[in-house]
Amino acid sequence: MVDILHRIGVRTPAPDKVYDALTTVDGLADWWTDDTKGTGDEIGGVLEFRFPVGGFDMEVIDLRPAERVAWRVVDGPEEWIGTTIEWDLHQADDYTVVLFAHRGWREPVEFMHHCSTKWGSFLLSLKSLVETGRGAPAPRDVQISDWH
Amino acid sequence: MVDILHRIGVRTPAPDKVYDALTTVDGLADWWTDDTKGTGDEIGGVLEFRFPVGGFDMEVIDLRPAERVAWRVVDGPEEWIGTTIEWDLHQADDYTVVLFAHRGWREPVEFMHHCSTKWGSFLLSLKSLVETGRGAPAPRDVQISDWH
Numbered sequence: 001m002v003d004i005l006h007r008i009g010v011r012t013p014a015p016d017k018v019y020d021a022l023t024t025v026d027g028l029a030d031w032w033t034d035d036t037k038g039t040g041d042e043i044g045g046v047l048e049f050r051f052p053v054g055g056f057d058m059e060v061i062d063l064r065p066a067e068r069v070a071w072r073v074v075d076g077p078e079e080w081i082g083t084t085i086e087w088d089l090h091q092a093d094d095y096t097v098v099l100f101a102h103r104g105w106r107e108p109v110e111f112m113h114h115c116s117t118k119w120g121s122f123l124l125s126l127k128s129l130v131e132t133g134r135g136a137p138a139p140r141d142v143q144i145s146d147w148h
Numbered sequence: 149m150v151d152i153l154h155r156i157g158v159r160t161p162a163p164d165k166v167y168d169a170l171t172t173v174d175g176l177a178d179w180w181t182d183d184t185k186g187t188g189d190e191i192g193g194v195l196e197f198r199f200p201v202g203g204f205d206m207e208v209i210d211l212r213p214a215e216r217v218a219w220r221v222v223d224g225p226e227e228w229i230g231t232t233i234e235w236d237l238h239q240a241d242d243y244t245v246v247l248f249a250h251r252g253w254r255e256p257v258e259f260m261h262h263c264s265t266k267w268g269s270f271l272l273s274l275k276s277l278v279e280t281g282r283g284a285p286a287p288r289d290v291q292i293s294d295w296h
Contacts (some may be wrong), residue, residue, distance in 0.1 A: 004153075004264075006265040007293060008265060008292050009292070093294065108153055110155060110247065113247055113249075114155040120154075120269065144155075144156050145243060146241065146242070146243040
């Protein structure tokens with residue numbers, strides 16, 4: 001089992017705005033994909049993220065306000081199903097630090113390499129959203145390769 | 149042992165420009181850090197990368213023109229020493245695909261999360277350099293957090 005790990009720091013006085021951007025449909029739509037539906041603010045809720053090609057359904061499996069969000073992938077690409085995505089937040093002076101983990105990949109396939117870089121880019125979209133009010137969600141996301 | 153993995157695609161007709169940007173001091177200085185010295189185009193050569201805070205010395209351990217570059221970290225932060233950094237290139241139509249791996253981390257520490265995101269950001273700097281002639285090397289690199 002292999003994991004994708006990332007860390008960003010968002011310049012904001014408290015973790016609330018980052019937490020909102022991870023638990024509300026409007027927040028998620030402003031940094032990950034315009035086409036976001038469902039329920040992100042209760043355990044057992046399901047979020048549906050759609051992209052120009054494909055998408056993911058995530059069940060919310062853990063929520064601790066301003067501290068932690070976790071999802072389990074319940075539908076999407078075969079490699080993603082059953083993996084978990086975890087967001088742990090803490091405040092360090094003027095920054096909300098986000099420790100991100102996408103855990104449980106069975107093999108380090110080429111698609112995992114792609115998703116790692118793409119997650120990093122989307123995390124910078126989340127940072128930009130909270131700091132400036134403007135993220136880069138799909139379909140206006142940063143193109144990193146021939147796989148988009 | 150845990151690995152950082154990434155994948156980018158650089159829009160260019162052949163892998164030569166990416167290979168040059170990974171094996172020449174001028175190329176490396178244009179996407180990773182201005183302060184690059186040493187020898188990157190022969191096995192056993194040592195590259196010295198310096199940043200506003202700290203740096204890394206890498207020994208070149210594998211080179212296959214237009215296909216593969218590998219380094220071993222011989223000096224730098226304690227967590228990096230002994231780890232390896234591998235770049236595998238292949239052409240997919242109009243793109244040179246770069247599969248990147250920073251292998252051999254002993255523990256998935258917070259610093260590893262940071263380095264993962266930072267590598268992703270520098271890979272996009274490499275892409276930009278080859279596609280547009282302009283990268284974002286240190287000290288003009290993208291700030292991703294309180295740790296820079």
